[in-house]
Amino acid sequence: MEEKGKGSERWSAAIGNLSEMTSNLESLQKLLLKKAVFVDEETFAKASLSSEQARTIKVLEQRVETLERELDAAITAAARARSEKRQAEAAQKAAELRSQEITRELENTTKVFELHMEELRAKQQEIAKRDSDIKVLEAIIQTLGGKESSSSRPSL
Known part of the structure; x- marks a missing residue:
């Protein structure tokens, strides 16, 4: 029995809710009738077209703003790239x-080295010539020294 009591309470609450919704709908309908404007189909179509165009314009404006931001970013990146290119150049x-400076220094060093090598070769030739002269003189001395020692020796 208790279940029957609870079930009937629920039904009464649901019916109460439905009646409240009905009165709310009636109030809304009265409000719409007072404030609503009725137009012919052509005017409604034009208004719908205008509304659609307004939405399209809004979307396009947002797209333009996005593209402007992307363009600004690209311009900034290009300026940065130009600056980096100038620095690299x-x-x-x-x-x-x-x-070029190092190459000139190397060329100058090479010339100095060549001059020193020529001077060394000339000195080596001079030393070789003097060495040859010394050997000739030694040979002459030995030859003369050998004759003197045989003439200064007593003959037997």
Whole structure:
């Protein structure tokens, strides 16, 4: 029996809710009738078209704003890239100048080295000539020394 009591309470609450909803709908309908504007189909179609165009314009405006931001970012990136390129070109030019300077230093060092080598060869030739002269003189001395020692020896 208790279940019957609870079931009937639920039904009464549901019926009460339905009646409240009905009165709310009636109030809404009265409000719409007072405030609603009725137009012919052509006017409604034009209004719908205008509304659709307004939505399309809004979407396109947002797209334009997005593209403008992307363009600004691309311009900034291009400016940064140009700046980096100028820096790289300046560094390359400095490296080329340093390379030319080192090449000139190497060429100068090579010329000095060649001059020193020529001087060394000339001195070696001079030493070789003097060494040859010394050997000739030694041979002459030995020859003369050998004759003197045989003439200064008593004959037997």
